[in-house]
Amino acid sequence: MSKLQALNGLQTPFVYKLSAFMSFSNDEMAILDRFDHPQRSFAAGTELVHEGQSNPAAYILVDGWAISYKVLRGGGRQIVDFQIPGDFLGLRSVLLRTADHNIESATAITAVEVGVPDVMATFRESPRLACAVLWALSSDEAIVVERLVSLGRRDALERVAHFFLEFGARLKLVGLATREGYACPLSQYHLADALGLSAVHINRVLRQLREEGMMTFRGGKVTFDDFDGLVKLADFDTAYMDFEGPLLK
Amino acid sequence: MSKLQALNGLQTPFVYKLSAFMSFSNDEMAILDRFDHPQRSFAAGTELVHEGQSNPAAYILVDGWAISYKVLRGGGRQIVDFQIPGDFLGLRSVLLRTADHNIESATAITAVEVGVPDVMATFRESPRLACAVLWALSSDEAIVVERLVSLGRRDALERVAHFFLEFGARLKLVGLATREGYACPLSQYHLADALGLSAVHINRVLRQLREEGMMTFRGGKVTFDDFDGLVKLADFDTAYMDFEGPLLK
DNA sequence: CGTTTCATTGAGTTGAGTCAACATGGGTGG
DNA sequence: CCACCCATGTTGACTCAACTCAATGAAACG
Numbered sequence: 001m002s003k004l005q006a007l008n009g010l011q012t013p014f015v016y017k018l019s020a021f022m023s024f025s026n027d028e029m030a031i032l033d034r035f036d037h038p039q040r041s042f043a044a045g046t047e048l049v050h051e052g053q054s055n056p057a058a059y060i061l062v063d064g065w066a067i068s069y070k071v072l073r074g075g076g077r078q079i080v081d082f083q084i085p086g087d088f089l090g091l092r093s094v095l096l097r098t099a100d101h102n103i104e105s106a107t108a109i110t111a112v113e114v115g116v117p118d119v120m121a122t123f124r125e126s127p128r129l130a131c132a133v134l135w136a137l138s139s140d141e142a143i144v145v146e147r148l149v150s151l152g153r154r155d156a157l158e159r160v161a162h163f164f165l166e167f168g169a170r171l172k173l174v175g176l177a178t179r180e181g182y183a184c185p186l187s188q189y190h191l192a193d194a195l196g197l198s199a200v201h202i203n204r205v206l207r208q209l210r211e212e213g214m215m216t217f218r219g220g221k222v223t224f225d226d227f228d229g230l231v232k233l234a235d236f237d238t239a240y241m242d243f244e245g246p247l248l249k
Numbered sequence: 250m251s252k253l254q255a256l257n258g259l260q261t262p263f264v265y266k267l268s269a270f271m272s273f274s275n276d277e278m279a280i281l282d283r284f285d286h287p288q289r290s291f292a293a294g295t296e297l298v299h300e301g302q303s304n305p306a307a308y309i310l311v312d313g314w315a316i317s318y319k320v321l322r323g324g325g326r327q328i329v330d331f332q333i334p335g336d337f338l339g340l341r342s343v344l345l346r347t348a349d350h351n352i353e354s355a356t357a358i359t360a361v362e363v364g365v366p367d368v369m370a371t372f373r374e375s376p377r378l379a380c381a382v383l384w385a386l387s388s389d390e391a392i393v394v395e396r397l398v399s400l401g402r403r404d405a406l407e408r409v410a411h412f413f414l415e416f417g418a419r420l421k422l423v424g425l426a427t428r429e430g431y432a433c434p435l436s437q438y439h440l441a442d443a444l445g446l447s448a449v450h451i452n453r454v455l456r457q458l459r460e461e462g463m464m465t466f467r468g469g470k471v472t473f474d475d476f477d478g479l480v481k482l483a484d485f486d487t488a489y490m491d492f493e494g495p496l497l498k
Numbered sequence: 499c500g501t502t503t504c505a506t507t508g509a510g511t512t513g514a515g516t517c518a519a520c521a522t523g524g525g526t527g528g
Numbered sequence: 529c530c531a532c533c534c535a536t537g538t539t540g541a542c543t544c545a546a547c548t549c550a551a552t553g554a555a556a557c558g
Contacts, residue, residue, distance in 0.1 A: 138386065
């Protein structure tokens with residue numbers, strides 16, 4: 001853990017997350033240091049990547065929340081995922097060469113930009129780090145898959161419950177949540193667009209969860225009133241986010 | 250293209266797909282050859298990977314269709330994706346160390362097994378190939394994301410239309426589809442579980458598409474009766490599957 | 499303070515689900 | 529070679545979860 005402190009503190013959530021997958025040698029830390037470009041700040045609602053944009057940039061999110069989404073013909077949108085500190089922004093778009101979705105900041109954020117050359121150079125110098133990036137990408141996909149299951153086969157109540165539990169788990173990984181709850185800067189409209197529901201219905205479901213003593217989402221704060229009950233209600237499986245320690249020693 | 254023929258023919262769909270991303274040197278072809286384990290055959294309905302299984306194997310699908318799915322509490326299932334020749338099976342599970350979903354063959358299939366050591370060795374010897382694998386993983390994720398959008402914000406008609414167009418595009422990449430149609434070995438139950446609908450409703454939607462002269466799905470064959478109309482109906486964007494040629498020269 | 503954005507609640511509508519019956523057709527055992 | 533079976537496909541009648549429309553608070557903001 002002391003090694004982490006050798007790094008620029010602002011980048012820590014990223015390394016913190018990756019260390020769930022592998023432990024880093026000094027050499028590898030040095031390579032990662034190359035990612036440590038000066039961090040940039042963006043106001044809430046800034047568009048970072050636009051669908052169709054070619055050769056988009058990738059970022060590592062250091063602070064704040066971001067949104068990946070797609071816009072549909074009718075003007076509606078589907079939020080694919082929210083990114084929290086430590087997450088990559090737009091890594092997939094970089095590899096596919098054109099962005100297949102939009103990314104914007106949900107709150108004021110700070111992030112460091114990562115270029116394709118940085119990624120390639122890292123791959124060249126450390127296959128283990130390449131694996132780590134692959135692992136991060138796989139984790140992102142696992143999250144998307146889990147939401148796919150929610151949209152396909154869970155009703156509104158289970159869907160909302162599952163969502164808040166999932167973010168509890170993700171935020172816990174970077175030290176931003178406890179079993180009691182966490183800060184969540186999203187509006188009910190955000191939830192609606194992420195969960196394939198209308199904002200009105202989200203509101204009704206939140207009320208039901210509150211009245212049944214399961215959880216409360218109010219004023220930007222999530223409070224778990226009955227964690228175990230919620231886990232049962234949502235059929236939440238923590239396994240896909242539990243790590244028994246680094247895979248690569 | 251002549252280089253492709255130097256490889257074991259059975260593995261060709263995979264290399265064929267990857268060449269959309271990059272062109273291969275002779276050295277790289279040699280490295281890829283290491284993947285060329287003897288292919289194995291499995292009967293339809295064989296379980297290849299089970300959710301929760303640790304250290305699962307990965308495969309490259311050579312012939313036939315496979316299904317990735319998750320099972321829910323109530324016994325229902327959500328199909329995450331179907332894999333066609335050239336696709337990886339279970340690559341994500343390998344990197345996450347435990348399988349987070351099930352994989353089974355939908356038809357009789359042949360596949361070659363790929364071990365973690367193979368992947369790691371490849372990464373060590375060729376960062377460019379590592380990038381190619383990363384690209385393949387990104388493509389998979391793009392597909393899952395597109396289905397997420399379908400489940401979240403498209404109605405049944407658009408969803409079904411989009412699905413068949415998407416597989417048309419994917420199969421075309423490995424030479425198994427034309428603008429006229431393709432062979433599709435799935436049942437209406439498969440479609441239902443993939444698209445978050447009931448089998449009964451799938452049936453009604455298929456009838457509607459047929460009666461409106463858009464497309465026909467019958468006897469394991471998809472026929473596009475009005476391709477452009479279908480693209481418009483589904484709001485289908487071919488961009489996320491169109492490649493202008495290899496990114497890496 | 500007007501204005502805007504977000505949250506809340508009621509009333510009526512609808513897309514998709516469920517249940518149930520029946521058709522078709524390949525496969526299998528007697 | 530036939531009779532039956534079981535999986536798949538088809539259709540109608542009824543139900544319900546979630547949507548839309550609409551109106552009203554409440555808090556945030558320049």
